[in-house]
Amino acid sequence: MPTEQIVLNVTNTQPYRTVVSLLGGLGDYYNQNTNASTLYAWNLSTINFALNGNFVLEYRPAGSVAPYSVFRGVMYYSFAGILSTLNRYSFLGFFWHDGFNVYSANDTLQFNQFGFDF
Numbered sequence: 855m856p857t858e859q860i861v862l863n864v865t866n867t868q869p870y871r872t873v874v875s876l877l878g879g880l881g882d883y884y885n886q887n888t889n890a891s892t893l894y895a896w897n898l899s900t901i902n903f904a905l906n907g908n909f910v911l912e913y914r915p916a917g918s919v920a921p922y923s924v925f926r927g928v929m930y931y932s933f934a935g936i937l938s939t940l941n942r943y944s945f946l947g948f949f950w951h952d953g954f955n956v957y958s959a960n961d962t963l964q965f966n967q968f969g970f971d972f
Contacts, residue, residue, distance in 0.1 A: 873950035886947040890959040896968040899954035912966035
C-alpha cells in the first residue's frame with residue numbers, strides 16, 4: 855500500500871509569532887479559530903504574575919449587541935497558566951502569547967477587556 859503524504863507550506867506574514875491550530879484541537883473544540891480573519895491582541899506587560907490573581911476575559915457572539923459575558927480563571931503565576939486555563943477550560947478558541955502579548959484569532963466570538971483581580 856503506498857504511503858499517503860500531506861505537505862503543508864505555512865508562511866507567517868505577521869510581525870509576531872503566530873500559532874496555527876490545524877483541524878481544531880486543544881482549545882479550539884468548535885473550530886472557531888480555523889480560517890478566522892479577526893485577530894485579537896492584549897498587551898499584558900503591566901501584570902505582576904507573582905501576585906497570583908484571577909483573570910477575566912469579556913466575550914460575546916460576533917455581531918451581537920448583548921452585553922459582554924465574562925470568563926473567569928486562575929492565572930497560576932504566568933502566561934502559561936493563563937493560556938492553559940483559557941485553552942483547556944474556556945471553550946473560547948485557541949490562545950497563544952508572544953512576549954507580553956496574548957493573541958487569539960476568532961470570527962465566531964468578539965472579545966473585549968482582559969482584566970485581573972488580585
